[in-house]
Amino acid sequence: MNAPPGLVGSTLAVARLTAKRVLRGRKLRVAAVAAFVVVLFPAVVALLEDDAVAAEVVEGGIKWGFFRLLVFLLPILFASGVIGEEVEGRTLHFLAMRPVSRGAIALGKLLVAAAASLAVMWAALLLMHLVSFAASPTQMIEQLGDTARAGGAASLLIVTYCGICLFWGALVPEAGGMVSVIWLGFVELFLGLMPGAIRFASMNHFAKELAGIERGGFFAEIVPDVELWICGLVVAAVGLLFSFFGVLWVQLSELRFGKA
Amino acid sequence: MSEETTEGASIRAVRLSKWYGKVTAVADVSLHLGPGIWGLLGPNGSGKTTFMRMCAGQIRPSVGKLHVGGLPPFGNPRVMARLGYCPEADAMYDELTGLEFVSAMAELSGFPPDVATKRAKDALEEFGLTDAMNRAVGGYSRGMRQRAKLAQAIVHEPDVLLLDEPLTGTDPASRQQILDALRRRAKDGALVLFSTHVLHEIEALTDRLLLIARGQVVAQGGMQEIRELLDEHPHHVRVQCDRPRDLASALLANERGVVALHFPAEDVLEVHTWQPDETYDAIAKQVVEGGFQLRSITSPDATLEALFYYLVERANRGAGTGADAGSGGMRKLENKAEKVAYEQQLSAGGGQ
Numbered sequence: 001m002n003a004p005p006g007l008v009g010s011t012l013a014v015a016r017l018t019a020k021r022v023l024r025g026r027k028l029r030v031a032a033v034a035a036f037v038v039v040l041f042p043a044v045v046a047l048l049e050d051d052a053v054a055a056e057v058v059e060g061g062i063k064w065g066f067f068r069l070l071v072f073l074l075p076i077l078f079a080s081g082v083i084g085e086e087v088e089g090r091t092l093h094f095l096a097m098r099p100v101s102r103g104a105i106a107l108g109k110l111l112v113a114a115a116a117s118l119a120v121m122w123a124a125l126l127l128m129h130l131v132s133f134a135a136s137p138t139q140m141i142e143q144l145g146d147t148a149r150a151g152g153a154a155s156l157l158i159v160t161y162c163g164i165c166l167f168w169g170a171l172v173p174e175a176g177g178m179v180s181v182i183w184l185g186f187v188e189l190f191l192g193l194m195p196g197a198i199r200f201a202s203m204n205h206f207a208k209e210l211a212g213i214e215r216g217g218f219f220a221e222i223v224p225d226v227e228l229w230i231c232g233l234v235v236a237a238v239g240l241l242f243s244f245f246g247v248l249w250v251q252l253s254e255l256r257f258g259k260a
Numbered sequence: 261m262s263e264e265t266t267e268g269a270s271i272r273a274v275r276l277s278k279w280y281g282k283v284t285a286v287a288d289v290s291l292h293l294g295p296g297i298w299g300l301l302g303p304n305g306s307g308k309t310t311f312m313r314m315c316a317g318q319i320r321p322s323v324g325k326l327h328v329g330g331l332p333p334f335g336n337p338r339v340m341a342r343l344g345y346c347p348e349a350d351a352m353y354d355e356l357t358g359l360e361f362v363s364a365m366a367e368l369s370g371f372p373p374d375v376a377t378k379r380a381k382d383a384l385e386e387f388g389l390t391d392a393m394n395r396a397v398g399g400y401s402r403g404m405r406q407r408a409k410l411a412q413a414i415v416h417e418p419d420v421l422l423l424d425e426p427l428t429g430t431d432p433a434s435r436q437q438i439l440d441a442l443r444r445r446a447k448d449g450a451l452v453l454f455s456t457h458v459l460h461e462i463e464a465l466t467d468r469l470l471l472i473a474r475g476q477v478v479a480q481g482g483m484q485e486i487r488e489l490l491d492e493h494p495h496h497v498r499v500q501c502d503r504p505r506d507l508a509s510a511l512l513a514n515e516r517g518v519v520a521l522h523f524p525a526e527d528v529l530e531v532h533t534w535q536p537d538e539t540y541d542a543i544a545k546q547v548v549e550g551g552f553q554l555r556s557i558t559s560p561d562a563t564l565e566a567l568f569y570y571l572v573e574r575a576n577r578g579a580g581t582g583a584d585a586g587s588g589g590m591r592k593l594e595n596k597a598e599k600v601a602y603e604q605q606l607s608a609g610g611g612q
Binding site for chain 1: 316318319338341344349352353356364369370
């Protein structure tokens with residue numbers, strides 16, 4: 001017998017196992033195709049237009065393709081089923097029977113889900129940037145800062161959404177994807193378009209502020225301004241909170257083992 | 261003993277129950293298992309898997325105490341380090357190769373990657389999977405998957421092994437390989453709890469049995485005692501012939517062991533008897549002498565399952581609950597009064 005591994009060791013071991021599965025699974029391919037389709041249209045249009053229009057097209061691509069599509073799609077794809085798939089597939093026994101805490105299992109899976117989502121998002125973002133400004137190297141360098149800023153904000157949002165999806169996936173393993181879609185669709189997308197302070201329920205709103213994207217939605221002009229550092233803090237805090245409770249739930253619950 | 265004190269390979273349950281809503285999966289089980297191989301026998305749905313999952317720390321008991329190696333198992337890494345579990349479900353990580361799968365399990369048990377790989381290779385070799393270890397598990401046959409699951413259960417050298425129907429889908433050669441591996445571990449001081457609903461699977465492996473039915477441990481003891489119970493409990497003999505009521509009259513006139521008679525169908529006679537051998541002889545004799553057209557003679561309850569239900573009936577009448585089975589060992593129908601009571605119950609319950 002061996003001494004049980006510590007939290008970091010267990011989390012990394014779970015993450016390695018999960019990463020191997022993700023790399024060989026279908027989800028990564030689905031995500032890659034979706035991301036490619038999202039960047040293809042704005043990238044080609046920007047390439048064919050002059051410099052001024054190209055910058056606007058890229059901004060539109062980031063706003064619609066990334067903040068209204070990919071930031072939702074990728075966490076739902078990679079994070080909402082991490083516990084439910086193991087429970088429904090009856091493979092969670094293999095992990096839960098090891099001398100690692102259940103919290104470490106959830107944490108390792110969350111890490112991989114976030115890493116896979118970020119990898120696909122950044123690959124798509126850089127591809128769009130490179131193709132859009134391929135005809136103008138000067139513009140490519142000048143606009144790099146804005147693109148990186150948008151990428152940073154989208155990254156924070158994606159990690160937060162992964163935490164939200166993990167939470168709902170752990171709480172309702174048999175329908176984690178569905179509940180995550182409903183939550184993100186209503187709270188993040190719908191409320192994120194509402195007027196006034198209602199919009200503050202949506203982390204999507206704060207992340208777009210961080211990214212420097214022009215506000216859209218209903219009566220955007222009456223939405224109160226918030227300092228950027230507060231926007232970042234709120235998004236990070238909400239992500240940590242959902243992740244913490246998701247991990248805690250996995251640690252404490254029976255996870256439908258009795259009925260599996 | 262303190263709750264946090266470890267002990268040798270053991271499983272100790274005290275008035276252990278588990279229910280889901282109104283469904284009782286395990287009811288009031290008390291037992292103490294030490295090193296060696298234990299067969300956990302019971303029909304499908306009897307509570308074997310729930311009991312195993314509680315021992316494996318995957319679900320909490322609803323009431324009662326359960327200790328594995330002296331510690332409560334639910335979510336306890338110290339217990340998991342000593343446990344190997346082979347689940348019943350034929351589910352695995354199909355994207356991984358056999359070697360990757362078992363190595364990952366060893367890593368999760370705390371071994372560094374290089375040591376984990378070495379251990380995984382040894383474990384796979386022990387179950388005859390060396391040639392297939394670099395193939396994806398998704399392409400394995402049912403028997404190979406079963407062996408890979410067993411390899412992951414032993415890769416960290418646990419001293420308590422919980423095996424839920426481990427021989428399902430295996431061919432005779434790999435079955436022998438598995439049984440040899442389990443015997444070696446038991447010889448080294450491990451506790452192996454082996455669940456099955458097939459009596460002969462366990463016969464080749466151990467003489468120590470737990471019989472579980474409807475969530476209760478209805479008997480605990482050796483194979484010989486199980487056999488005696490099988491011989492001793494009232495048998496049903498089902499005869500399909502052209503004139504079942506005439507055959508019943510002839511049997512009642514000549515056969516003293518008959519307890520009750522039923523006619524579940526137009527051409528079927530069911531005989532309950534304490535003396536199955538004599539009853540079979542008497543039926544054969546009557547068939548020849550009375551000129552009956554016999555279609556079949558079967559014994560629907562000459563099985564372990566029938567024994568379970570008989571024991572459960574007995575347990576319900578207060579003659580041996582899980583608790584006393586655990587503490588007192590195998591109980592039998594110990595006196596004539598008990599047999600007579602059972603006969604009376606059968607007669608009152610529908611003898612025609």
